Amino acid sequence: MATATALRRPEIKTELPGPKARAIIEADAQFVNPAYPRPDFKLVAERGQGVWVEDVDGNMFLDCNAGVAVCSTGHCHPEVVRAIQDQAAQLIHICGTDYYYASMPELAKKLDEIVPLQRPTRTHFANSGTEAVETALKLAMHATGREKFISFFGSFHGRTLGSLSLTSSRAAQRLGFKRQVLDVVHMPYPNEYRNPFSAGDCGDGGVVQGAVNWIENRLFKTTTPPEEVAAIVVEPVQGEGGYVPAPAGFMQEVRRICDEHGILLIVDEVQSGMGRTGKMFALDHYGLKADIVCIAKGIASGLPLGVCVARADLMDWKPGAHASTFGGNPVAIAAALKTIELLQRELVANSAEVGAYLKRGLEKLMSKYDCIGDVRGMGMMIGVEFVKDRSSKIPDPDLRDRVEMETFNRGVILLGCGPNSIRWSPPLILTQDNVDIALEIFDEAIAASV
Ligand SMILES: Cc1ncc(COP(=O)(O)O)c(C=O)c1O
Secondary structure, three states: OOOOOOOOOOEOOOOOOOHHHHHHHHHHHHHOOOOOOOOOOOOOEEEEEEOEEEEOOOOEEEEOOHHHHOOOOOEOOHHHHHHHHHHHHHOOOOOOOOOOOOHHHHHHHHHHHHOOEOOOEEEEEEOOHHHHHHHHHHHHHHHHOOOEEEEEOOOOOOOOHHHHOOOOOOHHHOOOOOOOOOEEEEEOOOOOOOOOOOHHHHOOOHHHHHHHHHHHHHHOOOOOOHHHEEEEEEOOEEOOOOOEEOOOOHHHHHHHHHHHHOOEEEEEOOOOOOOOOOOOOHHHHOOOOEOEEEEOHHHHOOOOOEEEEEEOOOOOOOOOOOOOOOOOOHHHHHHHHHHHHHHHHHHHHHHHHHHHHHHHHHHHHHHHOOOEEEEEEEOOEEEEEEEOOOOOOOEOHHHHHHHHHHHHHOOEEOEEEOOOEEEEOOOOOOOHHHHHHHHHHHHHHHHHHO
16 A cells, blocks of 8 residues: 555545455444444445555545544554554553553653643543543542533433433434433533524523523522532533534533532543644633543544543542553553654644634535535534525435445545534544545535435
């Protein structure tokens, strides 16, 4: 496979999926968990390099999804690969919950410097986003002695039993799992494009006031007395729910409400963190600090790592309260340290700059197509919402699915999110030339789908 160059284009040589891909998909259908929520298009990847993914039949795709917002430094960044190889040759595992190694406190110290929390902080090392969230939930209950949580419709925080109590982006995630484990109340997310609150609730304060009134006048006065609430758990940009950023002022209001009632603010940056929004963390756009932050996906360029970073005074539980055999594995930590170095060196800035260029291009497409209802987001976390027409705003999930498929058939990988949106979450190394090609193909795909 040749190295990525700026002017390279996707190359589709076979029908999709091709013959080798079809055989693998068949084997998968026989032996692999059928609950994986795979999209209509079928990508069977063999190799990745930079922004390019080659499938088993030799088709070459421009990847604008990055393995669902994970491969922040691009596929197999040479410096990340070297860091992984060096570490694998030295020490793969020893179990950080029982023994020590230098890189664990080194990464925790680095996170202490960059995560938007009141310092000093402490970090728990886990293996995934959902584990980071489980940690945050346990910690909030332990630190406050309370057990209620407030979460948002459309949120996704994971599928293990604790985080599932928060998750509410699709019924399929809940169906069959009966009563939820945690005491969580859900409320509408302040979506500016689809204001879920009544005019009365909003007054002239818009969607932010609507959300504040919902918490203070409805939840606190009925089902959810504030003195029993351990934490409000929020994604600053809803990810699986449709790439919906919280409006300006909302996070500040949530912070205020938390402070007034001794409630902890848990910010789930699993998808929005690590440079994805053009700043290291989405919360940095709002200029405030959380009490607990969950991070995973983009932190280690594809190696499994999830972390829960918390104010040190909160994370003062006793030995045995929470730990993980594999969490913070030395190889994953080596990848994370190198990833953060690359993000700080250039990729967060690139995410902001090229992300803004991408967004401008998508806005131009919006003026061309009445079926694009909304283009939103920051950096390289951009959502495009498909509707029947812009005036009715009626969601068009079928059109979204067709666009996703047509884009794939032309060699660009994009994944849906929410009921009728497409997410742009490319590797943060994406260039303007890559954007031009991706937009040209997206344009053709929409034209072929409407
Ligand atoms: C915001 C958010 N939190 C948590 C998770 C769960 O992460 P994982 O799939 O690694 O368990 C996800 C995954 O998409 C996510 O987007």
